[in-house]
Amino acid sequence: MPTLSVNGTTLAYDDVGPRDATALVFSHSLFFDRTMFRHQVERFSREYRVITYDHRGQGGSAPSAAASLGMETLSEDAAALIEALGAGPCHIVGNSLGGFIALRLAARRPDLVRSAAALGSSAEEEHKVAEFDPLVQELRANGTRNVVDAVMYVMLGDATLADPEKKELREHWRAYIEQLPPSIGDAAHAVVHRESVLDELSRARVPVLAVAGEEDHAYPPPLSERIAETAPDGRCAVVPRAGHSVALEQPDLANGHLAAHFAAVDGASRPA
Template sequence: MPPLATADDGAPIAFEERGSGVPLLLIAGQATGMHGWGPFADALAEDFRVIVFDHRGIGDSGEGDPASYSTRQFADDALAVLDEAGVSAAHVLGHSMGGRAAQWLAAEHPSRVRRLVLIGTTASDRAGGAGYRRDPAVIGDLLSGDPERMLPLFFEADWARAHPEAVAGFFDRVASRAALRGHFAASRDHDAREALGRIRAETLVIHGSQDALTPVAHARLLAAGIPDARMLELDARHGLHLDTPEVLDAVRAFLGAH
């Protein structure tokens, strides 16, 4: 059993760490467990003390009340993990919904975040305009829970065939239906647009131009709202941290890996 942090409402939050050096907290996407980081976390652990955790309702973490899930609550869970790990401040990297939680963490607890990396995420799904909207069929594929339907949204086909273990680890999850619904609702209802200006950490926004789950227009809006944020746009899909090597290179350079 991994070590456990205790959230504000008493829910146990399971986490693991590997490597040494400056702490780097990874916050996973919607309904994704800590083992979904796969080779990406392994590579970062060569330079950093990498900390990963299961969101509430996922894997070895407690469920709490799924009806109350929010990205703000997930940010508080991440803070509890840092506290339990004895980390006063860490680099923070969030993917997808994890990036939404990371926005709250950086905006509301600026002293705890050294540098911030936001991958494949958005400040709000409520932004208007055709360039921001997801195809309803894409949402259906995501909610299906069928890896065969979801895979093309996340990964390039040749990479997926060559890395079956990483793909399986990313899609493998232990969660109740209530928790899955809670995660979807938390991600859907996220709106941190008013908080972006309060982020003081140096920030790198990374996004795939072929991302059907979160159209790239969202990333441009996100980067524009964070003071002095940098943006890197790549020819990639939603799971770009795993299948696009330039992401790892950019993260290591931005965070000052040796």
């Protein structure tokens, strides 16, 4: 597992595909790690350079103090990773927490980002702070062991939770989630207490795709529609039978939207 020291931390990452191709950088959700994008790696790594990484304090990356887990620092980590790997300007794709980062880089770093895709995400401050704060407190005290069912409900849609064919997916991620330590509560606190980037996004100079899961219990489609309405060059797609983890729950449909987005952006950027 390669690691890279950037911005005062050490990030675990994978980097596959042709090095001279346009890069895709994938930024994962809270409670998951970079392997949530394995279907995207399989789909795109023949044509693109594909980079997946774990956020500080999560997955295989270095532990981090609670004070350094805010959206600003995580966004700076992503920018530093892109710079250190010589991957810009890239397409950045994020699910949930990763989407918060993708939108911030779309607004702030057009030198590093040629487009952004935010899946199951939001550009707004958290509207369910009162609902999520007790969960954050429990996570900080005990990790995920007492709230695995609640986390699974947040992260997956009804169809995924009920589909017999997705049993292996559910079992894999349940096992991963239930062993997360109390430090995951610090990352969750940063997610729940993030600030809105709607104003910044309204001035973004790169194309932005928002993809919502039709069954997202945390960030329903209107939040993705707001992203697309706010970004000057924004578009929204809604994926049926998917919840919060769109890229994982309906990978073929998500990949279709991403492929069309990348092709449109790259085609428009080429000289006639």
